Amino acid sequence: MRHEKAGLLLDLARRLAASAEGLTLDEMAQAIGVGRRTVERMRDALWSLFPNLEEVEDPPTKRFRIAGGLDGLFQNPTPEELVELSKAADALRAAGAPARAAALNALEAKVRSAMRGAALRRVGPDVEALMRAETIAVTAGPRPFEDEAVIGAIRESIKALRALEFRYEGGSRPGERRRVAPFGIMFGHNNYLVAAELGSQTPRTFRLDRIADLEVLEITAAAPEGFDLQDFAHRSFGIYQGEGPEAVVLRIAPERADDALRWRFHPSQTAELQADGSVIVRFTAAGMLELAWHLFTWGPAVRVLAPESLRQVMVTELEKALAAHGPPPPCGEGAGGGGVSIEAAGRGDPLIKT
Template structure:
């Protein structure tokens, strides 16, 4: 128990050393999942151990931080942390995300090079043992396009609050040059730039693999103050945005356990029913992508609402059935591959 308390105090010290603006007592309490009074006692204990802690007045509150950081003695990563970093990098590389994989491999090298010789020799065998004992299941699907030069240009524009120009080989006018206010990047099966174009206040998504000749412009283009990339992503089931619908699904009892562990949407409400089924409710756009996903549940899911989603599902099933029915009829006359 005493060791656990010391570890918690060190966690708080790391938070205070890693925060440029400092943390309030309420933020400490939320981060540590303790009450405000406990957070106050923990702050005082850290302050006694690290007297360089300073107070930043931020009326009506006060913030606390350790401005010079912590000595390397307190920052040695564990084998589990380094193994998790390596696994994340391997996962990115396996999925085709070479740019992000390279960044994590570089971070791993920096962490290892910062370790003292004895600490590095002690942790390295454990890291390799953990990495060898854990592997990544690579799922079927498209590999995301991730050009390092394109990502660098987008990130430079975002950090500099600058406009971005590119030629887009998609949409209704392929080859047209766009000038946009970049808002962020959505990483998915295909990667997208989210940006504003012209006077249209609605964010739009552009696929990175269809963008050419990216240039950061010498023109300020700050994002709207109230924009949240996470909120934008949460509006849709997938990437495509449209009218937001109230979705209500019923999962059969034999798939209930799967549904209770499944995350359909960030806003979902999941409720077990007396008959053993599970109901799932959320608000989202992107009904076509949702229908594609629900198809993988087979007859384990019933679309209760909206009617538009049921209709899309029926149309997609009929289209697939017509193709495969026709193929079945011809199978007796066509040579097998």
């Protein structure tokens, strides 16, 4: 058997050992990227290699799992895996998330402690070499609020299917106490609790740094059946849901086409290279203000083709910036002369004209 086939078989064994309920043949084939007949042969090979491989009836199909896990011989991590785990912890710590960073460091310590001495000595030099040669570039931006007690209480309520009560110093009713059913947490530049106020099933976002006096209630509460946190996050550009998703169409100039083809504006996007070398990007999202802030980083290389609401948001934000930073008019005169005009922006002309 070639090395790549042996590696694929070991990968499947690890997946079967990591699944408590087991995997169907179709799930196994999809997980490792092979056809149904191939995965059937691989399952048969695993029968002889792992006597603890179990077949679990799950009508109308069957599931398979390796009970009791795998021996440490098959589970030793590679130097690259250990380095990535350590770097992920460093990235969280640099982003202002020490609690989650500590959880990853604890996991790394457990992985290392489970390795046999010879295996640990073998990977040690490679891990140290890679750690010296790679680092995390810290970019400018807000440091998210990361209070271990707040996140711990939210996670406790989600696991126990319990409601939360807290004082919220944000929104339209700052200072009021809220009782909510927690749906999940969205981590990003700012961290948010996604929840619905009791009596409602409409999800809202609550910034964690504006939550105070948090407690878990003895009231049963959970997300409605079928709610998907990832789908909820994908509805918007950033966090704010706004008035509802809109169809966004952007034209990226030819000189930034390569960047645009590699850029992810939104999970639902499509990018089409045009005959003139430009790129048309399309996606559906809410949160036009956050999208406008991002598009300003593209400078004159981006043009908004739709929706009109996004164009108007960009014009409004430009007006605010120019009011704060534009040259003051001569004493006793208007703002004419060498000032800056943006009135053409709403017509589809360049956003800023001097």
